[in-house]
Amino acid sequence: xxxxxxxxxxxxxxxxxxxxxxxxxxxxxxxxxxxxxxxxxxxxxxxxxxxxxxxxxxxxxxxxxxxxxxxxxxxxxxxxxxxxxxxxxxxxxxxxxxxxxxxxxxxxxxxxxxxxxxxxxxxxxxxxxxxxxxxxxxxxxxxxxxxxxxxxxxxxxxxxxxxxxxxxxxxxxxxxxxxxxxxxxxxxxxxxxxxxxxxxxxxxxxxxxxxxxxxxxxxxxxxxxxxxxxxxxxxxxxxxxxxxxxxxxxxxxxxxxxxxxxxxxxxxxxxxxxxxxxxxxxxxxxxxxxxxxxxxxxxxxxxxxxxxxxxxxxxxxxxxxxxxxxxxxxxxxxxxxxxxxxxxxxxxxxxxxxxxxxxxxxxxxxxxxxxxxxxxxxxxxxxxxxxxxxxxxxxxxxxxxxxxxxxxxxxxxxxxxxxxxxxxxxxxxxxxxxxxxxxxxxxxxxxxxxxxxxxxxxxxxxxxxxxxxxxxxxxxxxx
Ligand SMILES: [Zn+2]
Numbered sequence: 001x002x003x004x005x006x007x008x009x010x011x012x013x014x015x016x017x018x019x020x021x022x023x024x025x026x027x028x029x030x031x032x033x034x035x036x037x038x039x040x041x042x043x044x045x046x047x048x049x050x051x052x053x054x055x056x057x058x059x060x061x062x063x064x065x066x067x068x069x070x071x072x073x074x075x076x077x078x079x080x081x082x083x084x085x086x087x088x089x090x091x092x093x094x095x096x097x098x099x100x101x102x103x104x105x106x107x108x109x110x111x112x113x114x115x116x117x118x119x120x121x122x123x124x125x126x127x128x129x130x131x132x133x134x135x136x137x138x139x140x141x142x143x144x145x146x147x148x149x150x151x152x153x154x155x156x157x158x159x160x161x162x163x164x165x166x167x168x169x170x171x172x173x174x175x176x177x178x179x180x181x182x183x184x185x186x187x188x189x190x191x192x193x194x195x196x197x198x199x200x201x202x203x204x205x206x207x208x209x210x211x212x213x214x215x216x217x218x219x220x221x222x223x224x225x226x227x228x229x230x231x232x233x234x235x236x237x238x239x240x241x242x243x244x245x246x247x248x249x250x251x252x253x254x255x256x257x258x259x260x261x262x263x264x265x266x267x268x269x270x271x272x273x274x275x276x277x278x279x280x281x282x283x284x285x286x287x288x289x290x291x292x293x294x295x296x297x298x299x300x301x302x303x304x305x306x307x308x309x310x311x312x313x314x315x316x317x318x319x320x321x322x323x324x325x326x327x328x329x330x331x332x333x334x335x336x337x338x339x340x341x342x343x344x345x346x347x348x349x350x351x352x353x354x355x356x357x358x359x360x361x362x363x364x365x366x367x368x369x370x371x372x373x374x375x376x377x378x379x380x381x382x383x384x385x386x387x388x389x390x391x392x393x394x395x396x397x398x399x400x401x402x403x404x405x406x407x408x409x410x411x412x413x414x415x416x417x418x419x420x421x422x423x424x425x426x427x428x429x430x431x432x433x434x435x436x437x438x439x440x441x442x443x444x445x446x447x448x449x450x451x452x453x454x455x456x457x458x459x460x461x462x463x464x465x466x467x468x469x470x471x472x473x474x475x476x477x478x479x
Contacts, residue, residue: 004029005459007044011055011430013037016405016419020398026055028426031458031473036420046461048454050430054397057405057418058085058427058455059381063217063248063280063363065089065111067096067126068118070135070474078368079137080468081448082381083429085457086417086477090142091248091365092219093187097126097141098176101150106157107290108190109146110338111367123179127476136462138427140412140477142185142217143176145169145204146192157192161200170207177208180478182412183215184208185248188230189222191292198237205241213413213479215278216243224254224298231264235271244276246411249365250354251346253287254298258347265357272359278411280363281354283383285346286442288367288374291318291339293330299345303442306370307339315372315443340367342374342442355384356394361408375445379438382449386437397433413479426459 004027013024013036025039035042061079067089070076079087089095094109097120112118120126123141130139148169149157161169173184184205187193208214216238220230231247238245247268252260271277288305289295296302302318313321313336322332333339354360362384366377376383381404389400409418416425429452436451455463460473 001043002041004034004042004044006046006048006456006461007039007042008048008050008055008428008430011050011053013420014054014056014398014401015421016057016401018398018402018406020396021054026420026428028428028456028459031426033420033422033424033426036422048430053430053432053453055420056401056429056431057420058429058457059083059404060086060088060408060414060418061364061380062088062246062361062408062412063091063282063365065091065094065367067141068112069368070137070139071129071133073368074133074135074472075468076136077448077468078366078378080455080463081452082378083431083452083455084137084381085427085429085455086138086140086414088140088142088182088412090144090181091185091217093144093146093185093190093193095142095144095147095185096120098122098143098151098172099147101154105150106155106192107292107338108187110290110340123176123181127180130476134472135474136457136472137474138457138477139474140182140414141180142183143173143181145184145186145196145201146190148172148204149192149196157195159195160197166200166203170204173204173207177211177214180476182213182477182479183217185217185219187219189219198233201237202240205237205243209242211479214243215246215412216241217246217248219248223251224257227252227257227260228263228267231267235267235275235277238275238277244411245278247277247279249363250279250281250360251287252350253345258350261350261353265353278359278361279354279357280361281351282363282365282376282380283351283355283388284374284376285344285348285351286374287343287345288341288365288376291333291336291341293333295343296329296333296341299343301344303342304336305340305342305372305374307336310336314370340370352394355388359407360403361411362404373445375438375440375442377440378445378447379440379449382436382452383438385431386451390433390436414477426456428454428456430454
């Protein structure tokens with residue numbers, strides 16, 4: 001007999017590659033997997049009986065704004081209870097590092113809002129703080145283009161950057177990548193980066209070619225009427241720069257654009273023949289971000305999540321607030337600012353098509369820190385497994401798991417995670433395929449999922465029989 005620390009015995013192993021599950025065990029010593037499959041020759045100091053349950057790699061949430069959340073709420077219960085063991089922060093153009101600027105920053109920086117320290121002059125400083133906080137999940141960091149813009153241009157952001165400023169941003173990006181950041185993100189729909197043309201992005205993305213496995217993720221310029229054009233721009237940015245591209249939270253927003261995912265996915269599939277392209281998606285038909293005029297005008301139903309001057313309006317519909325005040329919608333938005341909102345503006349058919357696209361990854365885009373968050377913060381991963389895979393049959397469990405694990409680690413260059421195999425880091429989730437489901441709703445969003453029993457992060461049991469332990473073993477993810 002060989003000895004291991006933890007033996008997860010008798011479950012159905014879904015290894016994250018997309019291959020179907022099989023009856024097997026997983027043995028772990030320290031932070032590594034030492035056996036997968038028939039581990040009859042192994043004896044565990046601790047044994048987890050997984051009979052009737054699925055044993056899978058820990059889920060990777062490729063789309064988060066948790067840069068500051070991992071420091072302030074290092075337990076990260078909204079991730080751990082979903083089976084998420086790794087998060088990618090710094091999406092949509094905004095990252096907590098490298099960000100030395102003082103003073104108020106415009107939306108969408110407010111998505112990372114925090115009373116405490118939330119800006120770091122470089123990735124090394126962020127990493128040091130992360131080590132002090134010791135979060136429960138692993139953290140990979142993208143460098144936000146809006147963050148770089150603030151560093152090079154201050155708050156003079158309503159224009160394209162000059163050649164000198166692009167150079168300065170490029171130097172800052174290279175430095176961040178050298179310190180362990182894993183890519184670059186943009187948020188071209190948002191005011192701080194709207195004025196940046198493709199000529200500003202390409203030279204930055206091109207800097208990444210010196211750093212293997214890096215990725216360029218983009219919250220595109222337009223996810224509504226201009227969505228096709230935006231997909232073309234994103235693909236073109238990848239082609240011109242040579243960077244691997246990920247289209248963030250892909251959607252076709254606004255009723256006029258319902259059904260257009262047929263066209264966007266065809267464009268993406270065609271491009272995949274000649275360049276590296278991926279996309280992420282969350283399993284809901286409502287979006288969520290800062291409360292902005294440009295977003296609100298595209299949607300009939302807008303729900304206010306939080307408002308700094310009017311916290312009492314949290315959870316109420318924008319039109320009701322405006323009616324109560326006897327003002328226009330526009331005036332109400334101005335009074336609520338800074339604020340966050342949920343926008344009901346997508347089609348279920350598009351969502352299903354995007355989720356079932358073979359190379360779409362699952363990313364929550366969850367935004368912690370408000371009283372009434374979008375339910376995706378607590379529900380994304382179990383919703384894909386329970387609702388879309390089991391109940392709707394849109395995907396097999398193995399396909400669903402692949403979109404949360406092996407596919408994601410391959411696209412983000414996290415070579416020792418996302419699969420159950422010998423020598424891989426021991427990030428593992430155990431869940432019941434018959435009961436796993438999200439319980440977070442728009443009205444009651446802070447509800448943990450059902451059916452997820454065990455979560456191990458780097459070999460450390462972080463969720464045990466559905467209850468979070470006090471142990472936190474997350475690491476900083478770098479290439
Ligand atoms: Zn975004």
